[in-house]
Amino acid sequence: MSLRRPAKDQPESFEFNASSLEAANVIVAKYPKGKQQSAVMSLLYIAQKQNNNWIPLSAMKYIAKFLDMPYIKVYEVATFYSMYNLAPVGKYFVQVCTTTPCMIRGANQLVEACKEKISKNECELSNDKSCSWMEVECLGACVNAPMMQINDDYYEDLDKQKTLDILDKILNRETIKPGSYRGRVNNEPENNRKTLMDLKNA
Numbered sequence: 001m002s003l004r005r006p007a008k009d010q011p012e013s014f015e016f017n018a019s020s021l022e023a024a025n026v027i028v029a030k031y032p033k034g035k036q037q038s039a040v041m042s043l044l045y046i047a048q049k050q051n052n053n054w055i056p057l058s059a060m061k062y063i064a065k066f067l068d069m070p071y072i073k074v075y076e077v078a079t080f081y082s083m084y085n086l087a088p089v090g091k092y093f094v095q096v097c098t099t100t101p102c103m104i105r106g107a108n109q110l111v112e113a114c115k116e117k118i119s120k121n122e123c124e125l126s127n128d129k130s131c132s133w134m135e136v137e138c139l140g141a142c143v144n145a146p147m148m149q150i151n152d153d154y155y156e157d158l159d160k161q162k163t164l165d166i167l168d169k170i171l172n173r174e175t176i177k178p179g180s181y182r183g184r185v186n187n188e189p190e191n192n193r194k195t196l197m198d199l200k201n202a
């Protein structure tokens with residue numbers, strides 16, 4: 001897991017634009033009176049979307065006021081979950097899962113591919129400034145390990161060469177196909193197996 005710290009360069013202020021404000025109000029209205037603080041994760045996500053995929057400290061303060069809750073509580077949530085970016089990321093943001101199931105299926109190879117193609121260190125922009133990467137904890141797709149997330153999509157059943165090919169494509173602005181790279185539909189068994197005992201097709 002990478003070290004996550006707020007960016008050194010921070011904008012002085014933040015406020016929701018019209019569409020973010022509308023979305024935030026819809027979410028807050030779903031909670032009973034007095035429980036609006038429960039919307040904090042959704043509002044952080046809206047702020048991140050509005051701000052080029054990262055959350056400045058000023059947005060955390062704005063959300064704290066918006067929900068009438070202490071700033072430190074918003075800060076705690078934003079800094080705990082790796083889906084919230086605390087510093088600018090590339091337009092193509094690659095998150096490689098390196099938790100145990102992905103690790104034993106070769107996640108290190110995906111990390112090597114990112115180091116070769118994007119940047120030697122995590123959370124640094126590629127030479128053309130379009131792409132960055134980081135290691136994250138389980139993304140909930142363990143059955144298709146090893147995998148990575150690029151922006152909102154999952155790329156699964158990867159190895160080093162497949163990862164290099166995907167990264168080449170995004171760096172060349174080519175379209176990439178999300179999902180399994182071993183031809184599975186969603187997370188179906190490989191080789192048409194129907195049960196764990198069906199070893200003849202394994």
Ligand code: FES
Pocket residue numbers: 097098099100101102103137138139140141142143145147
């Ligand atoms: S361990 Fe990688 S997705 Fe769960």
